[in-house]
Structures are given as structure tokens and as C-alpha cells.
Amino acid sequence: MPILTANRLVKVYGGEPGAQVRALDGVDFAIEPGEFVAIMGPSGSGKTTLLNILAGLDKPTGGQLVVDGQSVETLSGDALALFRRRKLGFVFQDFNLLDTLTLAENVALPLTLDKYPAREVHKRVEDVMARLGLQESQRRYPYEVSGGQQQRAAVARAIVHQPAIVLADEPTGNLDSASARTLLETFSSLHESHGTTLLMVTHDALAASYSDRVFFIQDGKVYSRLDRDGPRESFFQEILHTLSVLEVKCHDIRPTRP
Amino acid sequence: MTFGQLVRKNVVRQKRLYIGYIASSSVSVMILFMFMNFVYNPAVVGGYMPAGARMVMLVSGWLVALFSVFFIFYFHTAMLRLRGQEFGLLQVLGMTPKQMGRMVIRESAMIDGVALGLGLLFGLLFTKLFLLAVGDLLVLPMEIPFAVPAKSWLVTCIVFILIFALEGALMAFRIRRRGPKHLLFSSRSRQKPPHPSLLLAGLGVVCVAVGYYLAIAQSVRTLETLIGLVVIIALVVIGTYLIYTQVLVWVLMRLRGRVRTGVALLTVSRLAYRMKDHARALTVIATLSAVVMTGAGTMLGFLSVLKQGDVVRQPFAVMTWTNVNHPLSHTSADLAHQLNASGAKVTQELDATALAGTLQKGTGQRGVYPVSVVSRSTFQRFVTAIQSAHKQVAYMYPDVPKLAVGHALYVASFPVTVPNEFHDTQAKLTVGRDNAASVVVDRQISERTFNFGTTAISDNLLVVSDADFRHLKAIAPPASIWTAHAFTVANPTKVPATMKQQFPSSQVNVAEPTDQSLVGLFSTMIFSGMFISLMMLLACGNTLYFRLLNNRAEDGIQFRALRRIGITHRELGRVLTVEFSVMFFFPFVLAAMHAIVAMIDFRHVLALPGRLWPVSLAVLLAYLAFMVIYFIAARITYPRQLHIDDPRRAR
Numbered sequence: 029m030p031i032l033t034a035n036r037l038v039k040v041y042g043g044e045p046g047a048q049v050r051a052l053d054g055v056d057f058a059i060e061p062g063e064f065v066a067i068m069g070p071s072g073s074g075k076t077t078l079l080n081i082l083a084g085l086d087k088p089t090g091g092q093l094v095v096d097g098q099s100v101e102t103l104s105g106d107a108l109a110l111f112r113r114r115k116l117g118f119v120f121q122d123f124n125l126l127d128t129l130t131l132a133e134n135v136a137l138p139l140t141l142d143k144y145p146a147r148e149v150h151k152r153v154e155d156v157m158a159r160l161g162l163q164e165s166q167r168r169y170p171y172e173v174s175g176g177q178q179q180r181a182a183v184a185r186a187i188v189h190q191p192a193i194v195l196a197d198e199p200t201g202n203l204d205s206a207s208a209r210t211l212l213e214t215f216s217s218l219h220e221s222h223g224t225t226l227l228m229v230t231h232d233a234l235a236a237s238y239s240d241r242v243f244f245i246q247d248g249k250v251y252s253r254l255d256r257d258g259p260r261e262s263f264f265q266e267i268l269h270t271l272s273v274l275e276v277k278c279h280d281i282r283p284t285r286p
Numbered sequence: 287m288t289f290g291q292l293v294r295k296n297v298v299r300q301k302r303l304y305i306g307y308i309a310s311s312s313v314s315v316m317i318l319f320m321f322m323n324f325v326y327n328p329a330v331v332g333g334y335m336p337a338g339a340r341m342v343m344l345v346s347g348w349l350v351a352l353f354s355v356f357f358i359f360y361f362h363t364a365m366l367r368l369r370g371q372e373f374g375l376l377q378v379l380g381m382t383p384k385q386m387g388r389m390v391i392r393e394s395a396m397i398d399g400v401a402l403g404l405g406l407l408f409g410l411l412f413t414k415l416f417l418l419a420v421g422d423l424l425v426l427p428m429e430i431p432f433a434v435p436a437k438s439w440l441v442t443c444i445v446f447i448l449i450f451a452l453e454g455a456l457m458a459f460r461i462r463r464r465g466p467k468h469l470l471f472s473s474r475s476r477q478k479p480p481h482p483s484l485l486l487a488g489l490g491v492v493c494v495a496v497g498y499y500l501a502i503a504q505s506v507r508t509l510e511t512l513i514g515l516v517v518i519i520a521l522v523v524i525g526t527y528l529i530y531t532q533v534l535v536w537v538l539m540r541l542r543g544r545v546r547t548g549v550a551l552l553t554v555s556r557l558a559y560r561m562k563d564h565a566r567a568l569t570v571i572a573t574l575s576a577v578v579m580t581g582a583g584t585m586l587g588f589l590s591v592l593k594q595g596d597v598v599r600q601p602f603a604v605m606t607w608t609n610v611n612h613p614l615s616h617t618s619a620d621l622a623h624q625l626n627a628s629g630a631k632v633t634q635e636l637d638a639t640a641l642a643g644t645l646q647k648g649t650g651q652r653g654v655y656p657v658s659v660v661s662r663s664t665f666q667r668f669v670t671a672i673q674s675a676h677k678q679v680a681y682m683y684p685d686v687p688k689l690a691v692g693h694a695l696y697v698a699s700f701p702v703t704v705p706n707e708f709h710d711t712q713a714k715l716t717v718g719r720d721n722a723a724s725v726v727v728d729r730q731i732s733e734r735t736f737n738f739g740t741t742a743i744s745d746n747l748l749v750v751s752d753a754d755f756r757h758l759k760a761i762a763p764p765a766s767i768w769t770a771h772a773f774t775v776a777n778p779t780k781v782p783a784t785m786k787q788q789f790p791s792s793q794v795n796v797a798e799p800t801d802q803s804l805v806g807l808f809s810t811m812i813f814s815g816m817f818i819s820l821m822m823l824l825a826c827g828n829t830l831y832f833r834l835l836n837n838r839a840e841d842g843i844q845f846r847a848l849r850r851i852g853i854t855h856r857e858l859g860r861v862l863t864v865e866f867s868v869m870f871f872f873p874f875v876l877a878a879m880h881a882i883v884a885m886i887d888f889r890h891v892l893a894l895p896g897r898l899w900p901v902s903l904a905v906l907l908a909y910l911a912f913m914v915i916y917f918i919a920a921r922i923t924y925p926r927q928l929h930i931d932d933p934r935r936a937r
């Protein structure tokens with residue numbers, strides 16, 4: 029049974045009929061437990077909109093979204109907050125760590141909000157941070173460590189409460205290439221050895237090549253999908269190829285658009 | 287880490303954010319506490335204090351509480367707005383609205399507790415000093431004993447706990463209703479270019495102009511009702527806001543097309559884009575500053591007028607009146623002898639003849655003015671004597687012009703309450719019982735040339751030409767012809783106290799300095815006003831501080847990016863200098879204008895003689911000095927907080 033099912037998701041921005049933007053135009057896809065899925069698409073294709081809806085931060089105009097057996101669009105208020113707290117983990121492009129808390133405290137946040145006992149919190153945080161190679165920096169503040177370390181702390185925060193799925197929006201967007209690689213390897217190891225379910229939005233083909241499957245979206249629709257069945261390098265080539273085909277198609281469809 | 291720890295750490299590690307808020311709140315607590323320590327001091331309650339002093343302090347206390355409500359709400363809102371990203375993140379991570387509210391309440395309890403504690407502590411430390419100062423101002427015979435009565439603890443704590451609890455609850459309520467929308471995944475709000483409207487810009491200028499016009503030209507009439515005052519204030523505040531959001535932005539956008547260098551372009555466009563965000567804060571600052579400057583300026587000015595007023599009310603050290611029916615027991619030579627013997631030393635001795643009469647303007651009872659008629663030359667002699675005896679008020683006693691036959695001047699001795707009634711006015715003058723003659727009263731002048739306080743003869747004078755006077759005197763009945771004797775002395779304090787008792791009080795006036803208790807009371811009012819001003823100044827500083835904190839993160843990103851493309855520290859410094867100057871001094875300029883207009887208005891309403899300007903101007907300068915200091919401090923420390931050269935903060 030899929031852990032996340034999106035069924036004909038539609039999102040229309042703007043009230044008056046003239047000024048409406050169909051950011052999502054019937055998106056369908058499903059993610060099985062333990063999968064690592066990437067979503068690719070050019071700027072303005074609706075990736076962020078999709079992620080916001082998946083995270084319960086925004087309501088879809090139409091369609092259904094089921095996460096871990098729970099129909100998200102029926103939730104609101106406290107129930108929605110609890111859903112986010114227990115079922116989801118988030119990794120942002122710009123890390124979004126609280127400057128007032130140490131890395132360990134930042135990682136502990138989701139557990140703190142759920143009133144876990146202090147010992148349990150401590151144990152889990154130690155555990156996760158060790159797994160991500162952050163033992164040394166537990167007591168440091170975000171501005172005292174590198175961007176790569178900050179992002180790994182953000183990943184630790186996203187998985188410490190063992191969510192059903194981790195959502196990541198351009199997680200490598202603000203990292204140098206070495207840190208980006210380390211992070212992506214962290215993702216694949218989490219995925220491979222711990223069975224974490226990951227959904228990552230990116231427009232970097234290299235980042236996408238770490239996943240099992242790539243959905244390409246364009247103009248609010250899933251345009252095509254690509255499954256990995258071999259080494260990462262050849263998957264990378266396939267992605268590049270698909271992207272170039274998509275680009276040509278783009279031009280065919282809307283030749284006037286710059 | 288538990289939820290409670292999370293809250294505590296968040297507060298303790300964001301000290302910088304809370305410093306302004308805590309400073310402001312604790313100063314309010316301190317001031318109220320000190321005021322209440324005076325109000326409930328047993329010696330004050332029991333005793334020998336001028337009755338008004340306690341009232342003054344009590345009212346000031348309530349004002350402090352009232353302003354605190356506004357400031358605390360305003361600053362807490364600003365503080366929470368600064369933390370929008372943090373709240374958004376916590377909501378994304380699944381903090382429920384209820385938890386959010388609880389967090390805000392707990393935080394408020396912590397910082398407000400600290401503010402209350404600090405305020406009480408400093409209040410306690412400064413109470414002795416405060417009581418000493420007030421005692422001194424009230425010219426009390428002994429010190430006010432130090433006491434911190436239970437009642438003053440109680441009042442201060444109750445007032446502030448109430449304010450804090452209320453605002454905490456309101457903030458919690460507001461934060462609960464806020465969605466995490468503004469922290470949607472990596473979607474940064476794009477800034478739209480500002481579009482100032484010439485229409486609104488014009489409206490802003492018109493608002494301020496009309497406000498000023500009403501204040502200056504229509505002064506007394508507008509202020510007769512409270513509504514007039516409210517209208518003026520509303521017009522000026524709205525106008526100020528529009529000047530920021532429209533006029534200033536319009537000018538900046540214009541400039542933008544003109545400038546050549548990159549740094550100038552950067553400066554102008556940053557200002558133009560941000561002005562809308564700044565507008566509200568800068569309007570608050572300009573308004574507060576205007577209030578502070580006006581309040582302080584007028585109060586201090588009024589006090590100095592009150593002190594100058596000694597001379598203006600009683601220009602001569604001793605003055606006597608006599609006529610055939612009211613002889614005096616001592617001759618003027620006798621008086622001069624007494625004055626010299628006591629060391630007061632007579633410098634000038636004058637006499638005057640005045641005729642008791644009435645002036646009838648139009649018909650009916652209302653137009654009847656009792657007057658003392660004097661000749662122009664007599665009047666001028668008195669004016670000259672005053673000019674030479676009291677150089678500091680000489681400007682209030684201009685020479686009187688020669689009068690044509692049949693023309694007269696009306697001299698109102700109570701400029702405060704007497705409206706201007708004569709302007710080329712035809713009137714009938716009666717001296718004695720029934721010798722009516724027609725005169726033209728050219729105009730009215732407002733000054734006091736004869737001492738105030740003798741009731742034998744009218745205080746208001748009619749100055750007529752010497753020829754007319756000779757004629758009037760010839761036909762006047764002897765009982766209406768009075769003779770005045772006046773002395774100026776070198777040492778007014780040495781005039782013997784017994785002098786007054788030698789004559790009926792209706793016929794003599796001995797100058798006495800203004801009632802000290804009145805000056806004392808007024809000084810107390812100003813003193814407590816100073817504390818309120820201090821609160822307001824802090825509030826202005828705080829508002830600016832929040833603006834700077836608000837910009838800091840954004841500036842950090844922008845300047846680090848500019849740094850990478852090779853901008854120098856000096857160039858960035860220039861950008862900041864201009865920007866800060868606009869933020870710090872533009873409100874000052876507007877506020878100073880508002881304050882000057884308010885003071886002109888105040889002059890009209892008060893209609894007192896005396897110079898208000900020197901003191902008022904001093905207040906403006908003191909205010910400017912405060913702004914300059916704050917400007918320099920901010921300008922020096924701000925760039926360091928941007929971490930321009932820190933690669934870790936590269937985002």
C-alpha cells in the first residue's frame with residue numbers, strides 16, 4: 029500500500045477568472061514505503077506548490093491526498109499540526125534552523141513539541157546525530173558550523189521522530205558541490221539502510237540521480253517518470269537525456285515563450 | 287529538552303531582541319513606582335505639601351500607565367513580527383496553535399517579569415534621589431523622608447501585572463490565528479517596486495498645511511473645543527504618514543533616474559523600496575517626538591514666562607494712589623526715605639495724574655469700560671522708566687506714538703483674558719459724572735505699566751493726547767483726579783515688609799516675587815513631565831531599534847552579495863550613513879516643524895507676555911542631541927552585526 033497517494037491534485041491561485049494561475053493541473057502519483065523519489069521541473073512548474081500541499085501547508089483546490097492512510101484535506105487546526113508533527117519531516121533549501129538553539133536542540137525540536145520524556149529525547153538525538161556524523165557539533169550554534177553541517181542537522185531534525193515521509197525542497201540549492209554530495213549520500217544511506225521514505229524536489233540532475241524514481245513535472249502536470257534500474261551514473265545520463273527531450277518539447281509547444 | 291526549556295532558551299539567547307522592550311517597560315515601571323512612592327509617602331499624604339503636588343504626581347502616574355499600555359502593545363507586536371520566520375518554522379514542524387499561544391504567554395511572563403523586577407529595583411534605588419529633587423523643587427522647609435509604602439508597591443505591581451497579562455493574552459490570541467503560510471517552501475516574497483501617487487502625495491502636504499493653518503491662524507477658535515484639537519492632530523498624523531509613503535518615495539524615485547554612481551543608486555533605491563515598511567514606524571517617531579518636544583518646550587517655556595512675569599505684573603517696586611478723598615498718611619519723600627534706609631535704594635521716582643472715567647463703546651451695558659485716563663507724555667514716562675529699570679523685558683514696552691487730538695489708545699492690563707476690542711473704534715469717554723466727549727480709540731495695546739493689585743482706580747488705561755488730557759482734567763470733578771507715586775529700586779528684596787501695612791490695601795502695591803509655591807508646583811509638573819518625555823524618547827529609540835533589527839538579516843544577505851562583487855566597506859558605510867540619516871533625522875525635522883507650530887499655537891492660547899522661544903529651542907536641540915548620539919551609536923555598531931565578511935553566512 030502506498031504511503032502517499034496524490035490523486036488529481038489541482039491548485040488554482042487567484043480569485044478572478046482572468047487573473048487565475050493553474051499551478052497544479054491534475055497531478056497524480058504514489059510513493060511506496062521506503063522509496064526515494066525526486067521531482068524535477070523548471071522554475072515555475074509548480075514544484076513548490078506541490079510540496080506545500082503535500083505538507084498540509086496549503087489546501088488543494090481539488091483532488092485527494094492520502095498520507096499514511098490519512099486523508100490530508102479533511103484535516104485542520106490542531107489535527108493538521110499533529111499530522112505534520114508525527115507523519116512528516118522537512119528539509120528546506122535554506123536550512124531553517126533556529127539561531128537561538130544549538131544543533132542538538134534544533135534536532136530535538138519535533139520531539140520536544142510532542143512532549144517526549146527528556147531521556148528519550150536525549151537518546152534519540154544522540155543517535156541520529158551520530159548517524160549523520162554530527163557528534164562533534166552537537167553543542168554548536170548554526171552560525172558556528174558550515175552550511176553542509178547545518179543542512180545535515182536539518183536532515184537529522186527531519187528524521188528524528190521517524191516520520192512516514194521526509195519532504196525536501198531543493199536541499200542542495202544552497203550548498204557547495206562537496207557538501208551537496210555528502211548530503212545526497214546521506215540521503216541514499218538513510219534510504220538504503222533505514223528504509224526512510226524520501227521525496228525531494230530539485231532541478232539538479234545530479235541530485236535527482238541519487239533517487240529511485242524521478243517525476244518530471246511541467247505546467248502543473250506530471251509529464252513523465254523515470255525509474256532507476258542500474259548504477260547511478262547511467263541513471264544520471266538518462267535523466268539528462270529526458271530533460272533535453274522535455275526541453276525540445278517545451279519549445280515545440282510554446283515557441284513564443286522565452 | 288522540554289517545552290519549557292525551549293521557551294526559556296529562546297528568550298535567553300535572543301537577548302538582543304528583548305533588550306529594547308525590557309528597557310522600555312522597566313523604565314515605565316520605575317517611573318510609575320517613583321511617582322507612587324511620592325504620592326503615598328506618609329509625609330506627603332499627611333502633610334505640609336502644596337496641595338496640588340500630590341495631584342500632579344498622581345495624574346502623571348496615570349499618564350505613565352496609559353502610555354505604557356500603548357508602548358508595550360506596540361513593541362511586543364513588533365517583536366513578534368520580527369520572529370515571523372521562527373514561528374512559521376515551528377508551525378511547519380507541527381506546533382499546534384494552542385502550543386503557540388502558550389509559548390507566547392510563557393515568554394511574555396518571563397520578559398515582563400524581568401522588566402517588572404528591574405523597574406522596581408531601579409525605582410527603589412532612585413526613590414531617595416527623586417524625593418530629594420521634588421522636595422527641592424517645591425521649596426519645602428525640610429526633606430521628604432525616604433519611604434516605600436506598601437500601597438505604592440501594590441499600585442505599581444497591580445497596574446503592570448494587569449497590563450502585561452492583558453497584552454500577553456492578546457498576543458497569544460493573535461499568534462494563534464496566524465498560519466504558517468509565510469514560510470512556504472523557499473518562496474520568498476518578491477518586492478514590488480513602489481508606486482507613489484502624486485495625488486496622495488499632494489493630499490499629504492495639504493493635510494499638514496491645513497493642520498498648521500488651523501493651529502496657527504485659527505488657534506483659539508479651533509481649540510475652544512476638544513474636537514478642534516483632535517482634528518488638527520489627526521490631520522498632521524495622516525499628513526506625516528503620507529509624506530513618508532508618498533512624497534518621500536516620489537522624490538526618491540525621481541532621484542533614482544538622475545543619479546550616476548552605483549553607490550548613490552543603491553542608496554536611493556534601497557530607501558525607496560523600504561520607505562513603505564518604515565513609514566509606520568517613522569510616523570510614530572515623528573508624532574512622539576513632536577509630542578515630547580512640544581510638551582517639554584511649552585512647559586519649560588511657560589515656567590520661564592512665569593518667572594519673567596514678576597516684572598510684567600509689577601513693574602514698580604512700590605506704587606501708591608491718592609486723591610482728595612483718600613489721603614495717604616505718608617508723603618512720597620517719606621517713602622523714598624524708608625526705601626533708602628532699608629537698603630532697597632530708590633533708582634527712579636515718578637508721579638502721574640490719572641482721571642477715573644468710563645469708556646462707552648456703542649450702546650448698552652456691555653460696551654462700558656471703566657478706565658483711568660492718562661496723558662500720552664505721562665504714559666511714555668512710565669514706559670521709559672520700565673525700559674531702563676528692567677532691560678530684559680524692555681522689548682515688551684515699546685514707546686507709544688504721539689496721539690492726535692481726539693484719538694486715544696486703550697491699554698489692557700490683563701492680556702490673558704481681555705479680547706482685542708478696539709480698532710479705530712468710536713467711543714464716548716466720560717470723566718466724573720456726565721462730561722461726555724467723543725474719542726476714537728485707535729487700537730488696543732496689552733501691557734501693564736502701572737502695578738497690579740490696587741483697586742482704588744481701574745487697571746485699564748486710556749492714553750489720550752496731552753492737549754485732550756489738559757482739557758479733561760480741567761472739567762473733571764476733583765474726586766476723580768488721582769495721583770500715583772511710583773518707585774523703582776536697585777534691590778527689590780530689601781523693600782521693607784512693613785511698607786505695605788502703612789496704607790489701605792486699595793491704594794498701595796508693593797512688588798512681591800511670584801508665589802514660590804506656584805513655581806514649585808509647576809516645576810514639579812515639569813519634573814514629572816521629564817520622566818514621561820524620557821519614556822517617549824526611549825520609545826522612539828526602540829522603534830528605530832526594531833526597524834534596524836528588522837532590516838539586519840536582509841541587509842546581511844544583500845551586503846554579503848555586494849561584497850562578493852567587490853563593494854568596499856567605505857562604500858557600504860556611505861549607503862548606511864545616508865539611510866540612517868533619513869531614518870533618524872527626517873522624523874526629527876518633521877517633528878520639529880510640528881512642535882514649532884504647536885508652540886506658536888500655545889503662545890496664542892496662553893497669550894502671556896514673555897519669551898518662550900529660547901527655552902523651547904533648547905528643548906529641540908537637546909532632542910536633536912539625543913538623536914545624534916543614537917545615530918552615531920547605531921551607525922558604528924550596525925555594520926559589525928551584518929557579518930559582511932563571514933563566508934559561513936553565505937546564503
Ligand SMILES: Nc1ncnc2c1ncn2[C@@H]1O[C@H](COP(=O)(O)OP(=O)(O)O)[C@@H](O)[C@H]1O
Binds near residue numbers: 042050
Ligand atoms: N501565492 C501565489 N499566488 C499566485 N500565483 C502563485 C503563487 N505561488 C505560486 N504561484 C504561481 O504558480 C506557478 C507555480 O509556482 P511554484 O510552485 O513556485 O513553481 P516552482 O517551485 O516549480 O518554481 C507559477 O506560475 C507561480 O507564479
Ligand SMILES: [Mg+2]
Binds near residue numbers: 075076472
Ligand atoms: Mg520553487
